[in-house]
Amino acid sequence: MANIKDVAKHASVSVATVSRFLNKKGYVSEAAKESIEAAIASLNYRPNQVARSLSTKRTNLIGLIVPDITNPFFPELARAVEDIALSYGYTIVLCNSDEKAEKEELYINMLTQKYVAGFIVTTNLLKAPHYEDVSVPIVALDRTINLSIPTVTTDNVEGARIGTAHLLACGAKNIVCMRGPVGLGLADDRVKGFIEATADKDVQTHIVECPFSFEASEKIAEKILIDYPDIDGIFASSDTSAIAALKVAQAMGRHVPNDLQIVGFDGVQLGKMVSPGLTTVAQDIYKMGAYATRMLIKMIEDTSLTEKNVTVSAELIVRGTTRKD
Amino acid sequence: MANIKDVAKHASVSVATVSRFLNKKGYVSEAAKESIEAAIASLNYRPNQVARSLSTKRTNLIGLIVPDITNPFFPELARAVEDIALSYGYTIVLCNSDEKAEKEELYINMLTQKYVAGFIVTTNLLKAPHYEDVSVPIVALDRTINLSIPTVTTDNVEGARIGTAHLLACGAKNIVCMRGPVGLGLADDRVKGFIEATADKDVQTHIVECPFSFEASEKIAEKILIDYPDIDGIFASSDTSAIAALKVAQAMGRHVPNDLQIVGFDGVQLGKMVSPGLTTVAQDIYKMGAYATRMLIKMIEDTSLTEKNVTVSAELIVRGTTRKD
The missing domain is CATH 3.40.50.2300 (Response regulator)
Known part of the structure; x- marks a missing residue:
């Protein structure tokens, strides 16, 4: 394989000139640029990235x-x-x-x-x-x-507001918000949007903390459906939690969406693979x-x-x- | 941050000796090794990986x-x-x-x-x-x-044989194999296992080619359920195809598993998130x-x-x- 010396020789310039050209540092005449470019093309020279990163102190x-x-x-x-x-x-x-x-x-x-x-x-x-x-x-x-x-x-606050408003528009009256970890900014913002959307409405609300993992969400969703048997809506802070709630609700004989409606948050591909498909606030x-x-x-x-x-x-x-x- | 010269000075050896030590090339006396190790620990020296990869011609x-x-x-x-x-x-x-x-x-x-x-x-x-x-x-x-x-x-042949045998043991009599792309080794092997498991059994079988993507699998699953309305089993060459078939079957009013049984292949986490959970041949x-x-x-x-x-x-x-x- 051609190296920098071959390029310099072929272009009839010094190795230092080729190096300045490759690292885009220091002066290289237009004539030298042209002959170096021609030499690189003709020799099919690929600059050694590790050597270059040493001189430019940077890799890609x-x-x-x-x-x-x-x-x-x-x-x-x-x-x-x-x-x-x-x-x-x-x-x-x-x-x-x-x-x-x-x-x-x-x-x-x-x-x-x-x-x-x-x-x-x-x-x-x-x-x-x-x-x-x-x-x-x-x-x-x-x-x-x-x-x-x-x-x-x-925009997590606005997203949660839109998702919750959709649940309300579809007739949910008694809603659990499965919120993400307390103190995590995006989770706090999503609860904020949920609270803003339900604040002056004639609905009952409950807020339950839930991590983002599927297994943990399954356990918490099961407890929610036992503790609050009358809920007709769930707004979940992640699609994974929403899908866990969907699975648990179906296993417990609740019909989704006739009997219980669910909205997730994230917009992962998984949401369209489950039955029924998950209504969600999709991040781009x-x-x-x-x-x-x-x-x-x-x-x-x-x-x-x-x-x-x-x-x-x-x-x-x-x-x-x-x-x- | 300490560099190789600092280490050499601290250990009272030459830079070349430290370099031989770091690159595990060439002779370094036991006494020198000990003082270099002590210098590295005391200076909290971290060898520069890019410089080292140049001399050893290797990165990690x-x-x-x-x-x-x-x-x-x-x-x-x-x-x-x-x-x-x-x-x-x-x-x-x-x-x-x-x-x-x-x-x-x-x-x-x-x-x-x-x-x-x-x-x-x-x-x-x-x-x-x-x-x-x-x-x-x-x-x-x-x-x-x-x-x-x-x-x-x-072991794709054996895996497909086990998955198909399970469908048969559960009573499936008319089975479609949604096979992966023709010519792709693992897909060919899975069909082979399917054929071996059904060869001498009193069952009807059909083989339909299907790519691994969810969208393509949905379309093909729909066509399968229209073309072969009497099937009671699907063996799919991937979990993604199996989950697409599950979703389409449910949307078309087929009850899974009472009316139609499905077995996937792969063992991805997704399989436990859908309802009902997917029976599958899990790769490790x-x-x-x-x-x-x-x-x-x-x-x-x-x-x-x-x-x-x-x-x-x-x-x-x-x-x-x-x-x-």
Whole structure:
């Protein structure tokens, strides 16, 4: 395979000139540029990325930290990040944190040593001081880490308001909100939207905390249907919790949507695979991943950000777990 | 942060000696080793991975090529690969190929330039000559690329035989096999198992080709239920196809499992989220990912493989889409 010396020889310039050309640093005459480009094409030369990252102190690797890629929300997010990253010549290092600060720190340390160019981080941790001293750009996705880190989130309050309003419009009068973990910003915002939508309405409401995992949601949904046998609506803070509630309700002989209506939040593909299909407040997961990636690459490439915090609208998707008006 | 010169100075040895020590190449006296180790610990020195990968011509990055991370099988596989890789100090670069040879080649070229240490590849491509000249180790996962590449697969013939036998034991007499793409090894093997299990039995069978995507499976399942209104069993070559068939059957008023029984293949988490839960032939996805990763790391680290081709057993999981005997 051709190396930088071959290119210099073929282009009749010095190795230093080729290096300046490749790293886009320092002066290279137009004539030299042309002969180097011709030499690169004719020799089918591929610059060695590791050697280049040493001189530019940068690779085109982006670390993507997610709680767990097997949670249905994150493959769709990872897909968007990878698609956009690739179109700019970047690749993605996948990191599952299991919501543990130690694992997030381990990955940050391992990848910073490899001159990773930046991080996109989705963390459930309520306190994340280990992001404060990181020497490369970071964009927070789906959750706010702290005010100095640029962030892409869904408008969770408005989304929850729309989802709850739909339940009310379809006739629900006695509604449980399965809310996400207390203290987690997006979960708090979704409860806020639920409360705003029901505040001055003639409905009974109950709020029950529920983690995002399927197994935990199944147990809590079962308890809800026993404790509150008269409810006719559930607004869940995630599609996974909503689908767990659907499964439990059907197993307990409740008809969805005639007897009990359910609205989820997230918009994962899974929602259209269940029967009946899940009515949900869909985040634009792909758009969020794409925004975050473009913002990060701008920061990596020293382009200034026009917006530091981007909020993406959510959209109601009506399927079969709510009644047609 | 301490650099290699600080370590050399602290240990009273030359930089070259520290470098030989770090790269495990060339002679370093026992006394020098001890003082370098002490210096590294006392200075909290972390070797710069990019600089080291230049001298050892190797990074601890593993490229993971999958068709599409949003297909529910692959997040579970990616999770296993990442867990095991991390325990050996390797990290994963995620690559979605969309089953396109060009995209697989692009990633191989990009990552080989970055001195990726090896690849784990899941490809649906029937011909994949672009893997022949790759200069780093490769392990094929879930599908065989060619005979020279070590492979981890499920025993698909046996798995399909067990799944079909269960349908028969539960009383199905008129069964459609929704088979995967013709020519794809694992899909061919699953049909083989289906045929073997039904060959000498008093049952009617039909074989219909169906891709693995949910949308395509929905359309094909609908056509099957119209073309063959008398069927009482479906054996699907993937859980996604099976779940599409379940949804379509329920929408068309067929009762599952009383009127129609369904068995899937894969064992993804999704199968337990639908109602009724999906009876399926479960691959041990985590074990497959873990095996493949350990094999690849052995190859990267020049340890000989005891087995070149590993076959993992599949296991029947009985849930609600088949009748209790």
